[in-house]
Amino acid sequence: MSIFGWALVVYLIILVGVGYYASRKVTDAEEFMVAGRSANKIMLLGTFVATFTSASMWIGTTGFFYKWGWCQIWQGPGTILPSIIIILFIGPYLRRFAQFTIPDFYGERYDSKLVRLIAALIIVGLYFTIMVAQLMGGGRVIQAALGWDYKVGMIALAVVLIFYSWAGGQRSVIWCDTLQFFVILIASVGTFYYCLNIMGGFGELNRTLAAVDPNLVRGDGGGVMPWTMALAWTCIWGFGNSAQPYTISRFYSAKDIKSGIFGVGLGAFLISLFIILIGIVGVTARIKFPDLPSIDLAFPMVATKLLPTPIGVLAVTGLIAAIISTMDTLLVTLGITCGRDIFQKVFKPNATSRELLFVNRAATLGVGGLAAFVALNPPGPVLVITAFAWSVIASSFFVPLVAGIHWKRATRIGAISGMLGGAAVSLLWFYLNKPFGLHPVLPGLLSSLVFLVVGSLSSKEEDISELWKVLHPTKAKA
């Protein structure tokens, strides 16, 4: 086995150890679901950044830079914008609300089991397929970077993350994510330094890149990225990633609101630097390895063939860390949604904390195991569903969430209309093969807004004064 393989084995063993250590305190459901609301500033920073940076960022975005050059820097604003939206409009309010899941918010705010159930079923159905796709991605990355068999790599990742997610739930995930954040950070600094060093600095890198193809250093990529496209991407990713339950539910685990704002705010700054780093890696790969068979190989090639071995090992480990830290959060979100929103809220409202803990763990184990099993021989529909899963969640969750927090007049009927209307229109947009070249999230979000406003205004106003005082304590005092 190569040194990259050994590094991965050691890293996975460390993760199991950290995850197990953190799980020792998990004796009730609250510890499992929100880590006892004990995550401090550094932990919030770690888990937010590690969760947000995934395989699609380190592999996919690097590949886009490889193919189209610096015009892909326009992915940056849409990547950072969700952090700002979460800080200003979502996170602190969820922390004041102090529940456990995002369907909890919908259920309580709109006083409706149906709204909760719709949200829970969307999460379970779509995050499951995303989980399968992430496992497949992880297996393929290990295959490309280390030469391992796809199934061996995928199963190794699955066993480790299922184990610590099952044992310690959100607590283990946050501890492991914090560790993974530091691995990603150190790997990024090392990769950044050596790439620029090898290419003779940023100016020389761009001069060499322009000699390969002048369009690679142009902001529009020679027509690939007009300003309308840049603006559309900023809106799509900016709003689409602002209400993803696996990211924003992090605020529930925060020790206090300040910890949450610190973690997400500093995280936004670091992610903005990561985008530039990823760009440097991508264009470096374009210069050094111009004929790669797949753009997804750009990052693995730089890490394993260009960087000095110790830095390359660090870069590959950082890549694996980014992949695992997104999957563990998805898995624990799935498990908790099954336990809290389906088992407890639908079937057994008087479940004890220990019963809920047991079901949460069983669901995490079951869903994780099933996802790994499906990823062994993934059927075609998994990839099809994954293609629209993110858009459907973004289109159905954002408007009812933000309106529920900031618009007192939003009602149950409005929320159901907004949620289902947004999901239906984004699905329809996919089915019609994206009319006008618009990404389904844009019409999905817009229609969700229209459905919610019309549904709310045409239904009777609901009394939510008590909940409003919790969400807006300073306004209530005034």
Added chain:
Amino acid sequence: MDAYAWVGFIVTVALGLVGLFFALSVKDVI
């Protein structure tokens, strides 16, 4: 790189700095 590319850089980093501002405006940082 042309001005359009630099604007992309600047907007990306500026949004990151807004996040940093929020993080540091929390009074008892670390």
